Amino acid sequence: MPERQASKIKPKQIRAKKRWGQNFLIDANITRKILDCATIQPGEHVVEIGPGKGVLTQALLERKAQVTAIEIDKDLVNIIRSDIDASENTALYKNLTLIQADALRYPFQEIQAPYKVVANLPYYISTPLLFRLLEEKTKITQMVLMLQKEVAERIAASVGSKSYGALSIILQFFTEVQLVFTVSPNCFQPKPKVSSALISITPLKTPRIHVKDEVLFLKVVKGAFSYRRKRLSNALACAGFSEAKINAALLKSNCDGTRRGETLTISEFAILSDALFYLGSD
Ligand code: SAM
Numbered sequence: 209m210p211e212r213q214a215s216k217i218k219p220k221q222i223r224a225k226k227r228w229g230q231n232f233l234i235d236a237n238i239t240r241k242i243l244d245c246a247t248i249q250p251g252e253h254v255v256e257i258g259p260g261k262g263v264l265t266q267a268l269l270e271r272k273a274q275v276t277a278i279e280i281d282k283d284l285v286n287i288i289r290s291d292i293d294a295s296e297n298t299a300l301y302k303n304l305t306l307i308q309a310d311a312l313r314y315p316f317q318e319i320q321a322p323y324k325v326v327a328n329l330p331y332y333i334s335t336p337l338l339f340r341l342l343e344e345k346t347k348i349t350q351m352v353l354m355l356q357k358e359v360a361e362r363i364a365a366s367v368g369s370k371s372y373g374a375l376s377i378i379l380q381f382f383t384e385v386q387l388v389f390t391v392s393p394n395c396f397q398p399k400p401k402v403s404s405a406l407i408s409i410t411p412l413k414t415p416r417i418h419v420k421d422e423v424l425f426l427k428v429v430k431g432a433f434s435y436r437r438k439r440l441s442n443a444l445a446c447a448g449f450s451e452a453k454i455n456a457a458l459l460k461s462n463c464d465g466t467r468r469g470e471t472l473t474i475s476e477f478a479i480l481s482d483a484l485f486y487l488g489s490d
Contacts, residue, residue, distance in 0.1 A: 229258075229329075229333070230260065230284075230398075233354075235394075235396075241389070243264075246324055248272075248273045250273075251273075253276070253321075253322070255325045257311045258280070258327055259278075259279050264328060266300075276305045285308045292304070312340065322348070324348065324351070325351040331359070334359050338353075338363075345383065352407075360405035361387065363376060363407060364376070364385050367474075373436075377429050378429060383411045389406055419482055420482045421485045424484060425478060428444070432444065434446065439466045440463070440469060441458060449484065453487050456487055457483035458480070460487075461480045
């Protein structure tokens with residue numbers, strides 16, 4: 209593979225845009241480790257969100273992935289296009305579909321399945337994007353994502369830890385989560401203020417625990433953590449459940465309403481949500 213060629217728009221002419229979370233990966237070793245974690249097979253379809261200047265994109269293509277890359281910044285899309293034009297290795301880029309779009313608004317349902325998602329994500333969209341990708345979980349075989357370390361820790365957190373919350377429960381309910389390694393700010397340019405971490409998220413065929421109503425389960429979990437300082441019974445009341453129903457459900461599920469959300473396991477949330485389900489709608 210030839211070295212990256214000069215772009216019509218030289219990288220130094222492009223100033224990283226803070227508002228789009230542009231911290232470009234400059235450590236080839238980390239790039240290789242991301243791809244190793246994703247165990248890319250030739251011909252496999254990979255969706256990359258935020259290809260930036262194309263470092264990860266090029267590495268994915270070198271591993272013979274079929275890549276759909278979604279980038280919001282027109283200047284960066286032009287850099288990649290210039291690289292493609294300047295490259296002698298036209299065969300390499302024939303497997304790339306480059307789209308200029310906002311990933312948060314992109315119709316993922318139209319993407320050819322199955323696919324993996326590999327991305328060094330802009331931090332400002334990581335949580336909404338994770339929820340958006342979860343809606344497509346039946347079509348995604350694995351997500352390998354570089355996130356702000358604190359967000360990765362929240363996703364992988366166990367009950368009782370200070371990072372444990374709705375994000376941990378919802379992700380662990382639908383997927384298998386593995387925090388792979390942490391990454392120093394020195395591996396990016398410009399350097400972010402915080403450390404990053406690589407996380408691997410593999411959607412499960414069916415949720416980890418069977419619940420009667422997934423929408424209700426999500427409402428209970430989100431409700432319990434919307435008011436983090438509140439006790440469970442108060443938090444659920446704030447989330448719109450009636451006092452009578454909360455008390456009956458807590459009794460039925462043998463759960464103390466003075467507990468706080470962060471002390472409940474995923475199973476306990478499932479039992480509580482099923483108890484609310486059997487009590488019917490308010
Ligand atoms: N993948 C590149 C790398 O590793 O060097 C760039 C990673 S940088 C952390 C995040 C990238 O996501 C930037 O290129 C940024 O322009 C892009 N981006 C930001 N918001 C986006 C959005 N809503 N949709 C698609 N791309 C976005």
